[in-house]
Amino acid sequence: MDILVYALYIVAVAMFIIGLSGLTAPRSAVRGNKIAAAGMGVAFIATLIHIRDTSSWLVIVAALVVGVIVGIPPARKVKMTAVPQLVALFNGVGGGTVALIAWGEFIESDGFTGLRVASGPVLPLVIASLFAAIIGSLSFWGSVVAFLKLQQILPGHPLSVGRLQQPLNAILFLGSVVAAIIVGIGSANTGADPVWFGAILILAGILGVMTVLPIGGADMPVVISLLNALTGLSAAAAGLALNNIAMIVAGMLVGASGTILTNLMAKAMNRSILSIVAGGFGGGSKGVAATSSGDQLAKSTSAADAAIKLAYANQVIVVPGYGLAVAQAQHAVKDMAKVLEARGIEVKYAIHPVAGRMPGHMNVLLAEADVSYDAMIEMDDINDEFSRTDVTIVIGANDVTNPGARTDPNSPIFGMPVLNVDQSRAVIVLKRSMSSGFAGIENPLFFGANTTMLFGDAKKSVAQVTEELKAL
Amino acid sequence: MDYTGFLANIAILVLSGFIGFAVISKVPNTLHTPLMSGTNAIHGIVVLGALVVLGTAHNPSIPLQIISFVAIVFGTVNVIGGFVVTDRMLAMFKTRSVASTDGKN
Numbered sequence: 001m002d003i004l005v006y007a008l009y010i011v012a013v014a015m016f017i018i019g020l021s022g023l024t025a026p027r028s029a030v031r032g033n034k035i036a037a038a039g040m041g042v043a044f045i046a047t048l049i050h051i052r053d054t055s056s057w058l059v060i061v062a063a064l065v066v067g068v069i070v071g072i073p074p075a076r077k078v079k080m081t082a083v084p085q086l087v088a089l090f091n092g093v094g095g096g097t098v099a100l101i102a103w104g105e106f107i108e109s110d111g112f113t114g115l116r117v118a119s120g121p122v123l124p125l126v127i128a129s130l131f132a133a134i135i136g137s138l139s140f141w142g143s144v145v146a147f148l149k150l151q152q153i154l155p156g157h158p159l160s161v162g163r164l165q166q167p168l169n170a171i172l173f174l175g176s177v178v179a180a181i182i183v184g185i186g187s188a189n190t191g192a193d194p195v196w197f198g199a200i201l202i203l204a205g206i207l208g209v210m211t212v213l214p215i216g217g218a219d220m221p222v223v224i225s226l227l228n229a230l231t232g233l234s235a236a237a238a239g240l241a242l243n244n245i246a247m248i249v250a251g252m253l254v255g256a257s258g259t260i261l262t263n264l265m266a267k268a269m270n271r272s273i274l275s276i277v278a279g280g281f282g283g284g285s286k287g288v289a290a291t292s293s294g295d296q297l298a299k300s301t302s303a304a305d306a307a308i309k310l311a312y313a314n315q316v317i318v319v320p321g322y323g324l325a326v327a328q329a330q331h332a333v334k335d336m337a338k339v340l341e342a343r344g345i346e347v348k349y350a351i352h353p354v355a356g357r358m359p360g361h362m363n364v365l366l367a368e369a370d371v372s373y374d375a376m377i378e379m380d381d382i383n384d385e386f387s388r389t390d391v392t393i394v395i396g397a398n399d400v401t402n403p404g405a406r407t408d409p410n411s412p413i414f415g416m417p418v419l420n421v422d423q424s425r426a427v428i429v430l431k432r433s434m435s436s437g438f439a440g441i442e443n444p445l446f447f448g449a450n451t452t453m454l455f456g457d458a459k460k461s462v463a464q465v466t467e468e469l470k471a472l
Numbered sequence: 473m474d475y476t477g478f479l480a481n482i483a484i485l486v487l488s489g490f491i492g493f494a495v496i497s498k499v500p501n502t503l504h505t506p507l508m509s510g511t512n513a514i515h516g517i518v519v520l521g522a523l524v525v526l527g528t529a530h531n532p533s534i535p536l537q538i539i540s541f542v543a544i545v546f547g548t549v550n551v552i553g554g555f556v557v558t559d560r561m562l563a564m565f566k567t568r569s570v571a572s573t574d575g576k577n
Contacts, residue, residue, distance in 0.1 A: 016514055017491060017495065019510075019514075020492075020495050020496065020510070020511070020514075021495050023499065023503060023506060023507050023510050024495065024496070024498045024499045024500070024503070025500075025503075026500075026502060026503060026565045029503060029506060029562045029565060030559065030562045030563065030565075032510075033506070033510050033513075033555065033558050033559055033562055034559070036510060036513070036514055036555070037513070037555040037559075040513075040514070040516070040517065040551055040555070043517060043520060044519070044520065047520045047523050047524060047527075048523070050524065050527070051523055051524060051526075051527025051528060054526070054527040054528070055531070055532075056526050056527060056529070056532055056537065056540075059526065059537050059540065059541050059544075060523060060526060060527065060544060062541070063540070063541045063542075063544035063545050063548070064544060064548055066545045066548075067519075067544060067545040067546070067547070067548020067549050067552065068548060068552055070545065070549050071548060071549035071550075071551075071552040071553035071556075072552055072553065072556060074553060075552070075553040075554075075556035075557040075560070076556055076557075076560065078557070080561070080564075083505065083509070083557065083561065086553070086557060087505075087508060087509050087512055087554075087557070090509075090512050090513070090516075090549065090550050090553050090554045090557075091512050091515075091550075093546035093547070093549050093550045094512070094515045094516055094518055094546070094547070094550040096542075096543075096546045097516075097518040097519060097521070097522055097543045097544075097546040097547040097550065098518050098521070100522065100539050100540070100542055100543035100546070101518065101521040101522050101525055101543055103539055104522070104525040104526065104529075104536055104539045104540050104543065105525055107533065107535055107536045107539065108525060108529045108532070108536055120474045120475060120477075120478065121474075121475050121478040124478060125478070224508070225508055228508055228511060228512055228515070231512075231515050232511065232514075232515045235515045235517060235518045235521075236485055236488075238518060238521045239481075239517075239521065240478075240481055240482070240485065242521050242524050242525070243477065243478075243481065244520060244521060244524060245481065245484055246517055246520060247517050247518065247520055247521055248481055248484050248485050248488065249484060249485075249488040250514050250515065250517040251515060251517065251518075252485050252488035252489045252492060253488055253491065253492040253495075253511070253514065254492070254511040254512075254514050254515040255489065255492065256488070256489050256490075256491075256492025256493045256496060257492050257495075257496035257499075257507065257511045258508075258511060259493075260492075260493065260496050260497055261496075261504060261507070261508060264504075351501060351502075353501055353504075358504075358505055358508065359501075359504035359505060359507075359508055360501055360502060360503060360504030360505035360506070360507075360508075361505055363501065363502045363503070363504070363505065364505045364506070364561055364564070367561075367564040367565050368564050370564075373502050373565060376502060378500075378501045
């Protein structure tokens, strides 16, 4: 029977890989996801076969039922704008599971002494379990904070204890490692004191909270994908400890993909992962940048004027940002694009890799509004087109359009690749007010000679522009 | 488990990492969110670990039962929720035709 279990695991693992490769193209993605889900089903059945003699069926079935009841409704009902926090939450419970598994093993083996009795690679197995405990707990609490920030239960801007932040994080990290070493040594003798295992989970948990709290909303895509990668790695470690190849492979696939995504995001911001994790933008340079352009004037415009500009354009580029998600303006934007297209105007969407709060956030929002994915163009492919574009509409995006990142060496985001919105013949910026973006950086784009501002709620503004367009 | 088995697992671990890198580096920006959400669901595989820990324990103590219960609930939420929300997301990409002028359906 164990051979059957192993064989099923191999099938499941193959299905994960096939499923993931399906996710690399829009056409095959739905099928890819279903194949991966089916693979999970196979792995699940294999595991039930593996533990068929257990006396704990009642607990297991009850837990599965509760999990299904709790898990499905939010996944089916949540609005697409709330997906980032939902993903953060699902990621968190995954990390939590890993930490709990390690804890369960610790209890079951009387402080890992059970492992000592067995022959073989005891030390590596204990290390894998402890790694899983640290990273799992860190990922759980970090994801919970990310969720609370995205859900705006906690303020989205960076919260930190200032200069003490990094030493404090270092102490927490070292503390959890020391506790892990004490547990490891204990497991080689008479069994480790549960207090120390608790210390691992608590210290790593606080570290997770303290690491994510100071990270600003604009850096969220990086954090979410980093936490995702960490949960994957901890799952792989737990798989090693439990000698479960399905967990090893699946965890490692997630770890690898999460690492790639995290890297892509960090690159798109021209910052290292380390500097993002170390906390928000430097406070000093922020103050300087904010005052330097204080006396400049932004020109405000009306929906009617904006409509006229749009009506006589040949090509219009829409630049969506997090503000579009907040205002839920994606359908309004699609309606406007339809009117424009009916007039023979070409409408494209410029997607910055870190626009929004998770990787690819804007693509999902626009897809929900039925925007063709051919019309969503990545930064590198569209940046040369701005100079040939008549009107660019910036909706709720700020830092990703800041020309200061190209031209002003004093700008805190100098060097970050941005959309060259300022090069188009006219720019209309839809914004609630003149407040600066998430990073708190002044945006020279707003004061440009060819820029006009349309203040107000993005959804309402877009709808007004659409009405005016129809009336023309 | 002996050292050979452990080393074989390490080999699987390393190779999976390379496969992951090879497969995922081809994903376009458009699909980053579904990819994250999908991989997020896949690491819900940890629910198997929770099942194994509880399922192979002889006379599991009450604390172990409680911990495992929570772990299985968490893991199931991760798997089921993750795949469902990814499917919803991808369905929006799926209905796309070349002519995107037709209204909401």
